[in-house]
Amino acid sequence: MTGQELTDRLLKRVGENPSTPRFFRQADALAAINEAQQLFVLLTLCLEAETPLALSSGVFEYDASSTAANWLVCLAIRRADGVKVQPSTLGEMAALNPLWQATTAGSAPNRYAVAGFSTLYFTPQITASVTATYARGPVALTLGGSAEIPEEYQPCLLDYAQVRLRLHQGAQLLAADVALLRQFFEAATKCAAYVRTRSLDMRYDVLPPELKLPDFSRVLKAAKKVAPMLDSKPLSE
């Protein structure tokens, strides 16, 4: 679906005429859908891309986001001959070779580690070209552009976006719609399960996270009684 179709549907859901919305602006609807798509992608890692990385002799640290602007997580790295570079941690690389940051002997990089959002470490440090497969973030949806997540899951973006729009109304309107979040998270969980299976088949190094999803009905009940707790402690009724 295009951004225009999604925003029209969303505005109809919240009782607006898409051609002459009065309470919600089209831009607000589009921003809510964009946020929904970004969260869906984070939950599922359903968008992938590849980028070549040029490794240089003597350099052990690289910032992947300078090569791929929408980089999220490294899924796999392969050498030019197709051989997989083995994933490690910094601790494992140090345990295998305390001088790993200054090892240039070898025929090809054989281990990599990731730290933070996009910092990659390779050993040994050899001039080589490798290909990184990574989970990427979605391109910002515009009215003329199309949503990037699988088409069968695109309606669930409206579920999230509807609640997101209701946040500024609160009260009964929010309470009536908050159950839609459950549909959004269930759709994301289903998609993540598919991506997880496929990622195992592809021997990817990172899988979509398994999460403990919140019970929003409980959150609202609690909010009626006490001020919301903004820390990670569960709200008690």
Next chain:
Amino acid sequence: MPCNVESLLTSSIYPALNATASTDLVFWTKATLYEWAHEAVQRLARAAAGLIFTDTRAIVTGTADYPLPARTLSVLHVTAADRTIRAANARDLEARSSTWRAAEGVVISHYIRQDQGLTSIKIYPKPATGLSGAVRATVHLLPPVVSEAAAIVAWPEVLGGYIALRTIAAARTAETEAKMPEAAAVAAEIGLVYEQIAAKLWGGVQ
């Protein structure tokens, strides 16, 4: 692509606060929203080790203490003269030698984190004459202060929703006539989902 808090304010935060621009805000100010956005950034930075920096300092003969970069939250990895050195504590080193603080050597083997590991490390043994190279500390950083003058957060753009939701939650929790505990609770709860994801994808820390 990094998060731009100024764009988030316009696209995602003002609309949830019944405003289209900072001039429409009735119960809050733009500066206050930036403070809450900064608190959100700090909170997620403590939930996931996202920002990584490798600091390099030349080895100085006889000097055991090397400063860590400002805003260090934790130390991930340290090398001295390209050799990985192990984290230790004073008790470990005292067990090795009661004079460990004065010991000198050309093979550095351990480091300890001083001042809770936030401002400097002490390497053991002290570099002796003849040892050259650098002490490299790979650390996890707290992002710099988010403000109108520094609105870019070096995070994946997909985490913008977290900043927006936490800012909205804080605004709707503040004691004003626009307080909405239910909206704040839902926004904060979705924020917790982001925190779980971030910790699982990029590594939990403190």
